Amino acid sequence: MAESLNAYLYVGALLFAIGALGVLVRRSLIVVLLSIELMLQGVNLTMGAFAVFNEDMGGYVLMLISLTIAAAESVVGLAILVTVSRRVTELYSDRLKSLRW
Amino acid sequence: MLIEYPWLIPLAPLVAFGINGLLGPRYLKKATGVIGSTGILVAFLLTVAMWRQGEYGQATLFQWVASGSLTVDVGFLVDELTIVMLLVVTGVSFLVHVYSIGYMAHDRSFARFFAWLPLFVFSMVMLVMANNFLTLFVFWELVGVCSYLLIGFWHDRESANNAAMKAFLVNRVGDFGFAIAVFMIFWNFRTLEYGEVLANLDSVESSTLLIIALLLFVGAMGKSAQFPLHIWLPDAMEGPTPVSALIHAATMVTAGVYMVARTIPIFEVHSAALIVVGGIGAFTALFAATIALAQTDIKRVLAYSTISQLGLMFLGLASGAYVAAIFHLATHAFFKALLFLGSGSVIHAMQDEQEMTKYGALRRKLKWTYGTFLVGGLALSAIFPLAGFWSKDEILAGAFIRGISGDGNPIFAFYWVVGLTVSLLTAFYTFRMVIMTFHGDARDKELHESAHESPAVMIVPLVVLALLAAGAGAVLGFPPEEGMVHDFLHNVPGTAHFELSGVQTIAIALAVISTAVALLGALSAYMIYSRRRPRAESIGRLVPGMHTLLYRKYYVDEIVDYGIVAVTKVIGFILWAIDAKIVDGLVNLLGWIVRSLSAVTRRVQTGQVQNYVFIMALGAVVSVGALAVFR
Numbered sequence: 001m002a003e004s005l006n007a008y009l010y011v012g013a014l015l016f017a018i019g020a021l022g023v024l025v026r027r028s029l030i031v032v033l034l035s036i037e038l039m040l041q042g043v044n045l046t047m048g049a050f051a052v053f054n055e056d057m058g059g060y061v062l063m064l065i066s067l068t069i070a071a072a073e074s075v076v077g078l079a080i081l082v083t084v085s086r087r088v089t090e091l092y093s094d095r096l097k098s099l100r101w
Numbered sequence: 102m103l104i105e106y107p108w109l110i111p112l113a114p115l116v117a118f119g120i121n122g123l124l125g126p127r128y129l130k131k132a133t134g135v136i137g138s139t140g141i142l143v144a145f146l147l148t149v150a151m152w153r154q155g156e157y158g159q160a161t162l163f164q165w166v167a168s169g170s171l172t173v174d175v176g177f178l179v180d181e182l183t184i185v186m187l188l189v190v191t192g193v194s195f196l197v198h199v200y201s202i203g204y205m206a207h208d209r210s211f212a213r214f215f216a217w218l219p220l221f222v223f224s225m226v227m228l229v230m231a232n233n234f235l236t237l238f239v240f241w242e243l244v245g246v247c248s249y250l251l252i253g254f255w256h257d258r259e260s261a262n263n264a265a266m267k268a269f270l271v272n273r274v275g276d277f278g279f280a281i282a283v284f285m286i287f288w289n290f291r292t293l294e295y296g297e298v299l300a301n302l303d304s305v306e307s308s309t310l311l312i313i314a315l316l317l318f319v320g321a322m323g324k325s326a327q328f329p330l331h332i333w334l335p336d337a338m339e340g341p342t343p344v345s346a347l348i349h350a351a352t353m354v355t356a357g358v359y360m361v362a363r364t365i366p367i368f369e370v371h372s373a374a375l376i377v378v379g380g381i382g383a384f385t386a387l388f389a390a391t392i393a394l395a396q397t398d399i400k401r402v403l404a405y406s407t408i409s410q411l412g413l414m415f416l417g418l419a420s421g422a423y424v425a426a427i428f429h430l431a432t433h434a435f436f437k438a439l440l441f442l443g444s445g446s447v448i449h450a451m452q453d454e455q456e457m458t459k460y461g462a463l464r465r466k467l468k469w470t471y472g473t474f475l476v477g478g479l480a481l482s483a484i485f486p487l488a489g490f491w492s493k494d495e496i497l498a499g500a501f502i503r504g505i506s507g508d509g510n511p512i513f514a515f516y517w518v519v520g521l522t523v524s525l526l527t528a529f530y531t532f533r534m535v536i537m538t539f540h541g542d543a544r545d546k547e548l549h550e551s552a553h554e555s556p557a558v559m560i561v562p563l564v565v566l567a568l569l570a571a572g573a574g575a576v577l578g579f580p581p582e583e584g585m586v587h588d589f590l591h592n593v594p595g596t597a598h599f600e601l602s603g604v605q606t607i608a609i610a611l612a613v614i615s616t617a618v619a620l621l622g623a624l625s626a627y628m629i630y631s632r633r634r635p636r637a638e639s640i641g642r643l644v645p646g647m648h649t650l651l652y653r654k655y656y657v658d659e660i661v662d663y664g665i666v667a668v669t670k671v672i673g674f675i676l677w678a679i680d681a682k683i684v685d686g687l688v689n690l691l692g693w694i695v696r697s698l699s700a701v702t703r704r705v706q707t708g709q710v711q712n713y714v715f716i717m718a719l720g721a722v723v724s725v726g727a728l729a730v731f732r
Contacts, residue, residue, distance in 0.1 A: 032710075032711075093711055096710065
């Protein structure tokens, strides 16, 4: 059983890493948002795995809270993107630099 | 009874100021004239009541400053000197107010005028009623502020603004000396109340007292326009004529004389102080009188005459003819107010023309003005038996006796000679003025045609003042040295008074001499300006350049301009440069350093979201890695 916990953790870490890479390198803001979701799912998977293997309900609870917040967060994020899309023609992160020095 | 409420006297003009200042311009308009005059009249009547009750003393309104050993009350001192000053100030001011209703009738700032005027009187009343040096100083300054406001009353004229500024700045020079004197008085006496200071003169070294006295006199020189701080007074003519009358006769310039009179025991400790005061007074009297000879602006002649007469008052104070000096202050207030208001009436009739060269032959057109002006002129020339004769004669007699008596100083005999010369010149320029204005031929036909007598509201004050100028001297000052005014003032504490008993014959001889001299002056003016034998021009040619020198007022203004003002400007420029280049430079340098540094560091803020995220992720990795490695 211990070996299979590691397998879950590897998958979770991989998901998180792919998501982080996406956030760092992609220009399209929608893809960035999707990548953030991916990172969150990686974390959720890790927490779920720990809950199962440690037989601790706290992991499920944390996972559910995280999912709920993630849903709310995507709504806010998408709403911001809709607003921004009214100002710029293309939703690329390098177009939104007006708040720099 | 009234002595318990002395603050009622200044309250009346203050209320008038408040009403006129707040409601005047919008609601009251022409009614402000009546309100202002009423306020002053109430103050005058209260003063008369206080005088008739004959109770004197002190009263404290409230404690103003309490700090360590320094306590200052807003207190009132009422004694005979205060009463005389109050009667003169409120009485003359009332007449000036009434006159102003007529004179200022067509001015669009009528209400503003009648707001400042009672404030001026209020300040002056408080000044003479104060019982300590600090209150005196505060109202001393307030009088200065009011003079600034009134001289610059027509503030759309640049010359008026400049004159107001000049009056204020020149007064500051004097106030500086006065302020230091007040500091020194507190330092040495630990109190600022007149009574306590004058009672403890023995406890302070006489050399210190000499310095205090001279500094006090510097203050008096500024307010009372003594050489070399006299330059503001002739320029003060830029204000409306009633203001000139008020400044010259009742308020402002008499403040210096009053202050020296009030503190004369400090001066008497050291004879050097008296010699300086007498010397400056005598010199100023002569100096200003000679300038008055050549001026052609009617108000300027009167202005220099005021300076000259104030000089005589200081000479009187220094000679110990203390009562005579105050007496002269009072009579001078009457006849100088009369002359100024009279000249205002002439100027009014001549459509604001002030040059006497455009006047002439006005005596038939302006009968009342001429009559009253002549009375004022005779009083100013000290012709028997008008007011000026009694008071000025006593000042000169005081100087003479101070000069020949054992405990005096011979230099006062010299001052007496100067004073006599001044008498001669005074009579001369006064009659030159009268003849040029009212006699001879009309030099400007057009103006002469349109000239008309002033309305009754202006003439009545003139007549009242003429009666005072004619009669006050004899009523108050007869017999010499034993008249009402002497009787009234002789027991003011701390006033040394030279007794003339036993030298009555000398006094009469001196009176005859000074009258003869005055008549001589008047006669020569008549010969030169009316009969034209000899002609004025040929006399002017006797001493080449003399007329120009006098006409340009000895170039004092120019000397001050190039000597003091220019130097001050250069110093100011240097200081400005230091401030702008060095002080500001240092501050700007700091700012520049910070800005250059931030020009480099701010490039970190790219505005690229992913850069921030990258730094964040990097930070997280490094922190976690560090935890793993170093734990």
